[in-house]
Amino acid sequence: MKLFWTPASPFTRKVSVAAKEIGLWDKIEIIQTKWPLSWGYETVQFTAGLAENNPVARIPTLVTDAGHPLGCSTLACQHLDRLSGGRLSGPDPDRMWSLYAIADGLIEAQILMRAEHLRPSEYRMESFLQKQRDRITRCFDAIEARADELQTKKDGNLPNLAEITVGIAASYQDWREWLEDFRPGRPSLSNWYESFRMRPSMQTSEPAETPEA
Amino acid sequence: MKLFWTPASPFTRKVSVAAKEIGLWDKIEIIQTKWPLSWGYETVQFTAGLAENNPVARIPTLVTDAGHPLGCSTLACQHLDRLSGGRLSGPDPDRMWSLYAIADGLIEAQILMRAEHLRPSEYRMESFLQKQRDRITRCFDAIEARADELQTKKDGNLPNLAEITVGIAASYQDWREWLEDFRPGRPSLSNWYESFRMRPSMQTSEPAETPEA
Numbered sequence: 001m002k003l004f005w006t007p008a009s010p011f012t013r014k015v016s017v018a019a020k021e022i023g024l025w026d027k028i029e030i031i032q033t034k035w036p037l038s039w040g041y042e043t044v045q046f047t048a049g050l051a052e053n054n055p056v057a058r059i060p061t062l063v064t065d066a067g068h069p070l071g072c073s074t075l076a077c078q079h080l081d082r083l084s085g086g087r088l089s090g091p092d093p094d095r096m097w098s099l100y101a102i103a104d105g106l107i108e109a110q111i112l113m114r115a116e117h118l119r120p121s122e123y124r125m126e127s128f129l130q131k132q133r134d135r136i137t138r139c140f141d142a143i144e145a146r147a148d149e150l151q152t153k154k155d156g157n158l159p160n161l162a163e164i165t166v167g168i169a170a171s172y173q174d175w176r177e178w179l180e181d182f183r184p185g186r187p188s189l190s191n192w193y194e195s196f197r198m199r200p201s202m203q204t205s206e207p208a209e210t211p212e213a
Numbered sequence: 214m215k216l217f218w219t220p221a222s223p224f225t226r227k228v229s230v231a232a233k234e235i236g237l238w239d240k241i242e243i244i245q246t247k248w249p250l251s252w253g254y255e256t257v258q259f260t261a262g263l264a265e266n267n268p269v270a271r272i273p274t275l276v277t278d279a280g281h282p283l284g285c286s287t288l289a290c291q292h293l294d295r296l297s298g299g300r301l302s303g304p305d306p307d308r309m310w311s312l313y314a315i316a317d318g319l320i321e322a323q324i325l326m327r328a329e330h331l332r333p334s335e336y337r338m339e340s341f342l343q344k345q346r347d348r349i350t351r352c353f354d355a356i357e358a359r360a361d362e363l364q365t366k367k368d369g370n371l372p373n374l375a376e377i378t379v380g381i382a383a384s385y386q387d388w389r390e391w392l393e394d395f396r397p398g399r400p401s402l403s404n405w406y407e408s409f410r411m412r413p414s415m416q417t418s419e420p421a422e423t424p425e426a
Binding site: 040041042043051054055056057058064066068069070071072074075078079082093094095097098100101102104105106108119123124125127128130131134135138139141142 | 255267282285291332343352354
């Protein structure tokens with residue numbers, strides 16, 4: 001497998017953490033992608049091979065051993081789940097996916113804010129940023145209300161894809177200075193995250209800025 | 214099941230067409246959502262029940278019979294696929310999902326253009342629109358190159374989710390006057406689409422504008 005990757009992308013990190021949890025990370029050729037900061041608002045020069053493999057030209061793109069590009073983090077994680085015999089989706093997939101969808105929609109709001117921040121300032125809309133902040137608040141509140149579904153602790157069982165996605169969303173919220181602390185008013189999520197973030201899969205995939213060229 | 218819906222949304226139409234193809238459309242309570250045209254750049258008043266069921270507050274949101282909200286069109290289609298015994302994913306899922314991901318990324322570019330067009334004109338970036346046009350061109354070209362995977366004709370077997378998504382992307386391209394004709398230079402896709410668009414599932418889910426209030 002090949003993974004078009006960068007450590008700054010929380011969508012990409014889902015694939016990295018999933019692969020590490022099931023022991024397949026070392027079987028994947030990691031291709032560091034480079035992105036000029038204008039990626040959010042114009043066509044940029046893509047890292048060699050990215051657009052040729054996946055015309056959507058975004059990351060993550062996981063190319064399977066059979067050569068099929070999966071240019072969507074959900075589909076890439078599901079491929080890894082199939083390879084693991086379903087160990088990442090668990091016994092109640094509908095319930096798991098419904099929590100996953102909330103955390104994934106939260107990450108989408110984070111990335112939309114990132115792209116808006118990268119626009120030239122005269123094209124930036126405060127109301128758009130506020131729309132995403134409102135979405136993030138609603139999603140973290142909903143996750144707190146479902147915190148009994150967050151079971152995996154530091155030394156526990158394999159986490160499912162919902163837990164992985166919640167953990168990455170929380171970590172991204174900590175990383176970017178323009179995002180607020182998710183902890184106030186959410187004690188159950190905060191408590192779970194303190195343990196979850198210590199997993200080796202999380203510790204070895206901490207976010208870092210993407211090379212620009 | 215309940216589906217928060219509007220006929221203008223191609224992401225939502227994927228769920229509608231999938232449900233119609235497997236004969237479950239009549240089992241779903243359809244909730245028409247309303248969206249002020251400012252939805253693209255500010256928090257708006259949501260249709261009753263939408264944000265309560267799904268904090269991401271977007272469509273489609275499919276609420277399963279067990280009460281789990283699936284607020285992502287891919288996850289909603291996969292739920293329907295499981296209910297159908299896998300009839301919508303077919304014998305080679307990785308290959309199918311890799312084509313699906315291209316068509317889905319194309320639809321995302323269409324919707325990003327729609328949202329950009331809805332911004333007040335002084336906040337609109339031509340380079341952002343061009344980025345999406347470039348993505349759409351690359352994706353349609355890649356689909357044309359893989360047109361041998363588009364098998365389902367008007368009276369043929371059940372289509373898979375990649376075909377449904379390609380058909381909806383092509384239809385949306387025809388619907389919006391600011392999107393170009395996808396046909397020139399793509400004879401195989403064009404020929405397939407002429408037949409596919411006549412399916413009852415497509416004919417009874419034609420796009421129409423969303424009520425604003």
